[in-house]
Amino acid sequence: MxxxxxxxxxxxxxxxxxxxxxxxxxxxxxxxxxxxxxxxxxxxxxxxxxxxxxxxxxxxxxxxxxxxxxxxxxxxxxxxxxxxxxxxxxxxxxxxxxxxxxxQMNQIIKIDETNMLATAQCGVNLGELEDRLREQGFTTGHSPQSKPLAHMGGLVATRSIGQFSTLYGAIEDMVIGLEAVFPNGEITRIKNVPRRSCGPDIRHVIIGNEGALCYITEVTVKIYKYFPENNEFLAWALDDMTTGFKILREVMVEGYRPSVARLYDAEDGTQHSFDQFAEDKCVLMFMAEGNEHLARATAQGIAQIVEKYDECRKIDSRLIENWFNHLNWGPEKIAEERELIRKNLHIGFTTEVSGNWDCINTIYENAIKRIREEYPHIEDLTMLGGHSSHSYQTGTNLYFVYDYDVKDCKPEEEINKYHIALNALIVEETLKAGGSMVHHHGIGKYRTPWTKQEHGSAYYILKGLKDQFDPNGIMNTGTIYPVE
Amino acid sequence: MKIAVCFKIIADYDRLSGKDWEWDECRFVDMSFVRRVFNCFDESALETVLKLSRQLENVSDTVELTALTVDDEQGDLFLKHLMAVGYDHAVRICCNNRLDLRFNPLVISHLISRYIKQEGQKLVVLGMQGGEGDNGQTGFLVAEQLGWPCIREVIDVVRAESPDCLKVFSRIDGAILKQTIKLPMVLIMGHSLNSPYLRVPTLRQKLNAKKKQLTIVSNIELGLDNDALLNKDKTLMDLYGQKPGKSCVFLEGKTAQEQAQRLYDQYLKERLS
Missing domain, CATH: 3.30.43.10 (Uridine Diphospho-n-acetylenolpyruvylglucosamine Reductase, domain 2)
Known part of the structure; x- marks a missing residue:
């Protein structure tokens, strides 16, 4: 009953x-x-x-x-x-x-300097953990924009990624062990070891489950030595994204691991005021960090690669450093955004996807083209652009960014009229080109219409997890898995 | 009706840390690595006038909006932005870059008022002070030179019954004053709650604005030679950093509830009432 x-x-x-x-x-x-x-x-x-x-x-x-x-x-x-x-x-x-x-499960349980591990309960704010580590000369290397607000449980549950991911990896590369509770009340702990060959890596059943399989209660992540004094910023203006992707690829394939590797198109750059120093240009930027020798060698190696391209013009690195230092979203920025939305009926959203090097430019061009040609409310858009902010040996991500004036609709109609429609076009173009529809926000409840297409025949495995661990379907219904 | 809004572009001071405030031998602080933004009061003025122009146009008045700044080429990007959101003319008054105009509102007001007279504007709106010099005088000086009435601490301006007048809302001694004033006039914008942010242009508006021409006027064209721009009355002697005094009070109380009650009674109640 x-x-x-x-x-x-x-x-x-x-x-x-x-x-x-x-x-x-x-x-x-x-x-x-x-x-x-x-x-x-x-x-x-x-x-x-x-x-x-x-x-x-x-x-x-x-x-x-x-x-x-x-x-x-x-x-x-x-x-x-x-x-x-x-x-x-x-x-x-x-x-x-x-x-x-x-x-309220917010205790930092242990900082283990010998094994370079930090263990925290799910409700520990990443910013607080990071502050504590930095006092001791360490860092998690994880720095999403939401760092001042996000907690460890949620970060792991959504497979989050931080601004320094190109060096440190995303959360799944950082998590060593976990404690999680399954719907039947079963408490499970995955022990902290550097690596093992004991069957499939079961951490990945938990990481990214978005509350649809289990509840994460405790997380152990790697920690690194922190050398902010060695940070080196590098930036260039260039004509187009195609060249930018080419350079990003070369940097990654040559084996450099800057902590930050970003490429902005001209339109997206305007919202960060990049047009003040690179009007109508794309901006490519890097940050090299780590110990003195590594940071210096990384910066030099990257500069050597980029300077082969005549169209790249060097930008004062202090501009990028200053911008980067103000990128995070704390409560005051969220409050300011809410006020701006309320006063001007103007709002922005993003859709983040990923693709291999051979299709990323196609995804970028086709998605933008399709929105420009097919989206019926294009007149209300004030910004349509994108950037890449997380690169890998095999490809990179794309963060599509779009802002718009909300016109002629009730507040509850806004999401369907604008974000859902725009998001759909981007996801469709990404999947068509062979990319992934979600890079780091999680599927949530609104990209589930494409979950099966995203996974293809591997959906069998994903579904098997739900059937096994949540047979009664009480774990965050409608998230990851489409409501049948 | 011809309306001019004068604005200033400043460095985004929120992005400067304490250690960035170091000045050179000419007492300039290097802010070249910080993004530039509309001065907040000017931003309100620009948005308020856009809203006013829509009201005036609705009663079939022809409105011509001019955005005006005294700046170097860095101001052009902002002028293009203003053309995109609906300003008909974007004017930059350029002066010798080597002159220090930060603490010289008199010269700025001369430049503005000469341009206004030349163009036959009926209404001039400015922010009450710019972040750089914090002089808070330009608006009054412009009004003086034009011989027009001037209202300070304006928070809003709307159409009046008579086409020769505007309804102006301003703050005075904690109250809000509503006046109907005959044009021409100078309005000095304070903290506007209605229009704190400038609207954002659409993609199409931005594209169209790229085709429009900016107007660049030199101080010489306005009849002021370089010598006239020198600050002869004042000499900047020194700059120094103010050390903010900090104090701390520990609220006593047996429980969190007791402490919260004390916080409310002693510190918040008066502010919230």
């Missing part, structure tokens, strides 16, 4: 204590969405069903007890920590869902 909203709340109070079960209406509304529906929520419109409760979890045992209860009663759960998700993964689309808030 389905439990009523009131009964769910009552049971939850019995499990974790009444002070940990929040039912305040405003809190529930704010927990019914993430940054995906930022426009409508700024105007006080909440179209997603509001959850029955938000549970402030205290420890792993509580996670286990609560999940077991939800599983037995087939109640949908949405895992949450920092709440910075951008793809609808935190939306409570099922009536009477329960938000499992791990933000």
């Amino acid at each position: 389905t439990l009523t909203r009131e009964a769910i709340v009552e049971h939850l109070k019995n499990i974790v204590g009444k002070e940990r079960v929040i039912t305040d209406e405003q809190v529930l509304k704010e927990n019914s969405h993430d940054r995906y529906k930022k426009f409508e929520t700024i105007f006080g419109v909440y179209t997603t069903p509001i959850p029955a409760a938000v549970v402030k979890l205290a420890d792993t045992n509580q996670v286990s007890d609560v999940l077991k209860f939800l599983n037995e009663n087939k109640i949908n759960s949405v895992a949450k920590t920092g709440g910075t998700a951008t793809e609808g993964g935190l939306e409570t689309i099922v009536e009477n869902s329960v938000v499992l808030d791990g933000s």
Whole structure:
């Protein structure tokens, strides 16, 4: 028998204590969405069903007890920590869902200098962990724009990536061990070892599961020595993205590992004020870091490659360093963005995809062309561009960026009229060219129409995980897996 | 109606750290590595006037908007942006780059007022102060030289019943003053809650603006030679950094609730009421 909203709340109070079960209406509304529906929520419109409760979890045992209860009663759960998700993964689309808030599980458990490991609970803010490590001369190497707000659990759950990924890798390259709880209440720990050959790497069942398979309670990541004094910024202006991709490839294939390797098209550059020093030009930038010898050799090697290209004009590296140092989004920037949206009815979104070197330029050109030619509200767009910000030996990512004036529609219609439509064109073009539809935000709830196409025959494996670990379908319904 | 908005482009001071504030022998701080932005009060002025022009056009008034700045070539990008969002004319008054105009609002006001007289504008709107010199005088001096009425701390301006007048909202002693004023006039924009940000041009508007021409006027063309631009009344003697005083109070209380109550009673209540 389905439990009523009131009964769910009552049971939850019995499990974790009444002070940990929040039912305040405003809190529930704010927990019914993430940054995906930022426009409508700024105007006080909440179209997603509001959850029955938000549970402030205290420890792993509580996670286990609560999940077991939800599983037995087939109640949908949405895992949450920092709440910075951008793809609808935190939306409570099922009536009477329960938000499992791990933000109070916020202890840094251990910094192990010998084995170069840091272990933190899911609710530890990455910025705080990073500050603590830097006091001791270390870094995680993970620095997404959301660093001031995001928590370790969410970062791992969404396979996040940071601005220094080209050197340090993405979160999946950093995670050594994990603790996670499955819907039946089973607590699992994956031990911290440098490498092993003991069957498939089961960390990857948990990393990136977006709360659709299990709840991450603890994370152990690698740490690195931190040498900010050796950072070297390099930047050039150039005519087109094609050359930029070519140079990025050469840098990667030659074996250089700058921490930052970015390529902006002219349009995207304007929103970062790059047009003030490179009007109508693309901008290619790098940061070399690490110990003195490595940083210097990396910077020199990259400069040698880029300077072979006559169209590249050197830019004062201080401009890039200053810009880069102000890239992160803290609460004040989010508040400012909300105010701007409210006053000017103007908003921006991104869609991040990836592709191998042989198709990335095709994805870039075709997606932009298709939007320009087919998108019916192109007149409302104020910006349409893109950049690459994470490169690999085999390819790179593309971050499409588009801003628009919201015209002639209700707040709740904005997302369909603009972002969903634009996102669809980009995803379709990416998949057509052989790329991946999501690079680092996670699938969330709005790219699920393409999950099967993305994985092709390998969807069998992905589906098998859901069938095995969440047979009752109570883990973040509608995320990663399309609602059948 | 011809309306001119005067604006200034400044370095984004939020992106300067304490260690960046080092000046050379001419007492200039190197900000060349920091992006430039519209001075915040001028940004409000620019947006407010765009909104006003739409109102005036709705009652079939012909409105001609001019954006005006005193700057070097770096100002051109901002002028193009303003053409894209709806300004009909974008004018840059250029002077000898080596002159220090930071603390010389008198010369700036002469340059502005001469251009205004020449072009027969009816309304001039400026921000109340620019971040660089923080002089807060240019608007008043422009009004003085034009012999026009001047309203300071303006927060909004809208169409009035009579086509010769405008309704002006300004702050005065904590209250908001609403006046209907006959043109011509100078308005000095303060903190506008209605229009804090300038709108963003669409892709098409940006493309169209690229085809438009900027107007570049020199100080000589406005009848002021280089000698007239020198700051003869004032000499910049020194610059020094102000050390912000910091203090800390620990709130006592047995529980968090007690501490929060004290915080509210002693520090927040008055501010929030």
